[in-house]
Amino acid sequence: MxxxxxxxxxxxxxxxxxxxxxxxxxxxxxxxxxxxxxxxxxxxxxxxxxxxxxxxxxxxxxxxxxxxxxxxxxxxxxxxxxxxxxxxxxxxxxxxxxxxxxxxxxxxxxxxxxxxxxxxxxxxxxxxxxxxxxxxxxxxxxxxxxxPALKTQQHIAQILDDASALRDKTKKLLKEYDLLAKSLFLEMFGDPVINPKRWEKKALKDFLINVKNGITRRPKTKEDESGDVVLKLKHVRSNFINYDCENKILLNDLEKQKFRINTGDLLFIRVNGNPNYVGRCALHNDENYEVFFNDHIMRVRYDKTKYNGQFLCLYLNYPYGQREISKRVKTSAGQHTINQGGLEKLNLILPPINLQNKFAEKIDLIEQQKELAKQELQESEDLFNCLLQKAFKGELV
CATH class of the missing domain: 3.90.220.20 (DNA methylase specificity domains)
Structure with missing residues (x-):
């Protein structure tokens, strides 16, 4: 030492x-x-x-x-x-x-x-x-x-370099999958702002079935700790829902009926102090979770004969969708908000549903590969941390 x-x-x-x-x-x-x-x-x-x-x-x-x-x-x-x-x-x-x-x-x-x-x-x-x-x-x-001796130090540094490179390679692969999805969207539909394929454009209001803000009630009692999972703003990310949610409220039957999230529902961030978060959305597509939502989120139900949920979600999260959303965001007292009226005014392209479905099928394949890459990333993170800890204790020789 x-x-x-x-x-x-x-x-x-x-x-x-x-x-x-x-x-x-x-x-x-x-x-x-x-x-x-x-x-x-x-x-x-x-x-x-x-x-x-x-x-x-x-x-x-x-x-x-x-x-x-x-x-x-x-x-x-x-x-x-x-x-x-x-x-x-x-x-x-x-x-x-x-x-x-x-x-x-x-x-x-x-x-x-x-x-x-x-x-x-x-x-x-x-x-x-x-x-x-x-x-x-x-x-x-x-x-x-x-x-330890210099040669041993160099050997340890090389081992950690190799483990770090493996981790970084997997991180890069995940980013490349995201770029592939965006590239696929542009290839199949073109940039919606320029609309080179001359798709019909419509206000989203023509395809909305139900839009609802979430529950305003917050956890208060001991009973809430064993209650129902209520997603908050931080659990809804672009194209991803984090179901590992510690926020629980004991809901009554009426509240469950009003604020339940069904498969295929789109969750849409409607208010935040950071304007970049407003309009961020994700698709609830996992039947294994019974979840509800709070009032920072809008639940959007839409005509599934006209819009594929996967297509609509990615479209709204990509720069062209976010640009359209930003036009409808209002600011007051440091809070940035989009309401149902703003959502209804979104002017979006409407490609044929069969083409949207083909796009969604390809995205599903990309997501499957991403899941494998995420597992590999976790394994490479665990390996790096294990080796780092051994080096820190003087045991990696």
């Missing part, structure tokens, strides 16, 4: 500089929770040449977050830097530069990442004036790192 202070150079503080566009500066918004950097939104600042020369990042550096965090995400996240070009990090972060004659940089990064993930870093944080800070000197002086 070795203390962190013995295997790194003196930590370098970050720099923020002044307004300008000379130097790339990485912020905690560029951190991901998987320990890698996201370069999609790097800011540029003006910083003196002297400071740039002193504090520019080198390959193999580890950047640590020393201010920020939250109760659910403790401060002290780390990311690995391995890029070409001149980059600095900002003043909410510091650079930990490994002494390469003593420690393999990637190995150290994985150990510090594990330290945060398994809650050890949380022992070195404090909270002042609402901001959570990392006690960096104490962290550097007191954190112990298992330190």
């Amino acid at each position: 070795a203390f962190l202070k013995d295997i790194i150079e003196k930590p370098l503080t970050g720099e923020w500089g002044t307004d300008g566009n000379e130097v790339n500066v990485l912020r905690t918004t560029n951190f991901t929770n998987s320990g890698i950097l996201d370069f999609s939104n790097v800011v540029k600042r003006n910083i003196s040449e002297k400071k740039v020369e002193q504090k520019k990042l080198l390959k193999g550096d580890i950047i640590i977050e020393k201010s920020g965090g939250s109760p659910k995400q403790p401060v002290g996240r780390v990311v690995f830097f391995n890029e070409e070009g001149v980059y600095l990090c900002n003043n909410f972060t510091s650079i930990l530069r490994p002494k390469k004659e003593k420690v393999e940089p990637k190995y150290l990064h994985y150990l510090l990442y594990a330290s945060h993930r398994f809650g050890v870093t949380g022992m070195f944080q404090n909270k002042t004036t609402g901001i959570i800070n990392l006690q960096l000197p104490r962290y550097v002086n007191k954190l112990e790192i298992p330190l």
